[in-house]
Amino acid sequence: MLFNSLHFAVFLPCVVIIYFATPGRWRWTWLLAASYYFYACWKIEYLALIVVSTLVDYVVARCMARAVAGRRTFLLCLSLAVNLGLLFAFKYFNFVNASVRAAFGNFDLTYSVPALDVLLPVGISFYTFQTLSYTIDVYRGKREPEMHLGIFALYVAYFPQLVAGPIERSTRLLPQLRVVQNFDFDRLKTGLVLILWGFFQKLVIADRMAMVVDHVYTDPQRTGGAVLLIGTYAFAFQIYCDFAGYSNIAIGTAKIMGIDLMQNFRQPYYAWSIPEFWRRWHISLSTWFRDYVYIPLGGSRVRKLRLHINLLLVFAVSAIWHGAHWKFLVWGLLHGLYMVFGGLTAGWRHRCAVTVGLDRLPRLQRVLGVVITFNLVCLAWIFFRADSISDAASIVCNIFRMEGLGTVAECLTQPGRLNEVFGLSRTHLVAVAAGLAILELGHLLQMCDRLQLRALAAPTCLRWLAYIILILVIANFGIFQNPRQFIYFQF
Numbered sequence: 001m002l003f004n005s006l007h008f009a010v011f012l013p014c015v016v017i018i019y020f021a022t023p024g025r026w027r028w029t030w031l032l033a034a035s036y037y038f039y040a041c042w043k044i045e046y047l048a049l050i051v052v053s054t055l056v057d058y059v060v061a062r063c064m065a066r067a068v069a070g071r072r073t074f075l076l077c078l079s080l081a082v083n084l085g086l087l088f089a090f091k092y093f094n095f096v097n098a099s100v101r102a103a104f105g106n107f108d109l110t111y112s113v114p115a116l117d118v119l120l121p122v123g124i125s126f127y128t129f130q131t132l133s134y135t136i137d138v139y140r141g142k143r144e145p146e147m148h149l150g151i152f153a154l155y156v157a158y159f160p161q162l163v164a165g166p167i168e169r170s171t172r173l174l175p176q177l178r179v180v181q182n183f184d185f186d187r188l189k190t191g192l193v194l195i196l197w198g199f200f201q202k203l204v205i206a207d208r209m210a211m212v213v214d215h216v217y218t219d220p221q222r223t224g225g226a227v228l229l230i231g232t233y234a235f236a237f238q239i240y241c242d243f244a245g246y247s248n249i250a251i252g253t254a255k256i257m258g259i260d261l262m263q264n265f266r267q268p269y270y271a272w273s274i275p276e277f278w279r280r281w282h283i284s285l286s287t288w289f290r291d292y293v294y295i296p297l298g299g300s301r302v303r304k305l306r307l308h309i310n311l312l313l314v315f316a317v318s319a320i321w322h323g324a325h326w327k328f329l330v331w332g333l334l335h336g337l338y339m340v341f342g343g344l345t346a347g348w349r350h351r352c353a354v355t356v357g358l359d360r361l362p363r364l365q366r367v368l369g370v371v372i373t374f375n376l377v378c379l380a381w382i383f384f385r386a387d388s389i390s391d392a393a394s395i396v397c398n399i400f401r402m403e404g405l406g407t408v409a410e411c412l413t414q415p416g417r418l419n420e421v422f423g424l425s426r427t428h429l430v431a432v433a434a435g436l437a438i439l440e441l442g443h444l445l446q447m448c449d450r451l452q453l454r455a456l457a458a459p460t461c462l463r464w465l466a467y468i469i470l471i472l473v474i475a476n477f478g479i480f481q482n483p484r485q486f487i488y489f490q491f
Helices: 006-021 024-064 069-106 124-140 149-157 170-178 185-216 225-256 274-280 283-294 304-322 326-344 346-356 362-385 389-401 405-413 415-422 426-447 449-457 460-477
Strands: none
Touching: 006 024, 024 069, 024 124, 024 149, 069 124, 124 149, 124 170, 124 283, 149 170, 185 225, 185 415, 185 426, 185 460, 225 362, 225 389, 225 405, 225 415, 274 283, 274 326, 274 362, 283 304, 304 326, 326 346, 326 362, 326 389, 362 389, 405 415, 415 426, 426 460
């Protein structure tokens, strides 16, 4: 079931109404049933995977509470083996198998292990990491094991964030699932605004940007560099609005029912450095890797060489989490190299800033940092979006040659060429421009506390006018025919 579907538009009000009509002690049963139904709408057979992960980690955590140190380690390894084993079988086996077959082929050796004819279970990477964080926290003594199987099952399968996050920690979400929430009109209003904003990001910006990206990236070898550069910038906004839109819908949906999910994005393209970008982008995942991979490897307390190796390793694992393809590994390692290079050149860059006087112009320095960071992120996005590493390499080469400037100029003077070059009509271009303007206005409101306070203090009629305008923009410029799946569903 997609958030941007009529099915969900009927499903959500029914869930909320019955949820608040159900006696408090039994609400978890209704939410669990709704969550399993939500997932079963995609492929009912794969509900078994969620059930297996739930039962294994529930039993393992309960056993840990009574086990000695050596036994606790064995139980943790058992949880890791089951959960990561399922993830490997469904997500990575065919990739590894094909890579081994190709390697054998290079030496004219026979390799006969067949591929698995299975679909990737939607959301498996997300709920696997969520349930693993619980087991690891119990192992570390950060929390007691959850005794109520139903509540724990709901924690694993809670439908708003089941298939694409945010990846919640048990210390945050489990206690909330135990609290009986009364209906709160303010929560309803806040949740609906977040849902509305998420639909705007997805339907108006992301799905229209997707039209540009798909058109431009279809034949990158024959497309001019200037066109590819615009297509790459379009993808940057597509993937951000697509994923942030999903997160806002998920957070808003949960908020209506009295559950607070963590913020997953914080204006990442306003980051002035790569480390700052990762503190703003997919926050639930980046903090997961920080807490469960980076810090156990030694974090920043190790020697510089080990620190750099740890950074590269974390980004390599993060890349593999995103997808079973070599292009994702290149994308992740690029970000790792950015981090390493930034650390190695920090002193030199500071001295250069002092020499040219940038240290006396902090605002200009920050603007330059934002511009450089955004373009470095976009360079890495090319490998994330391209169909293959070779296509990505062609795109990068063509962009740096900057051919096709004349084609872009012709689109400005001959609007009829917009559809041919970018797959957009003049109306679509206006919609995209208006959408981006509204998006940046929203970002300004989120970043500036003073503007937020003024917006909240505005008369009710003005705020309702803003909501109505947003609804009209979505209704007129949103993509409703053949709704696109959210990008992160594939991970």
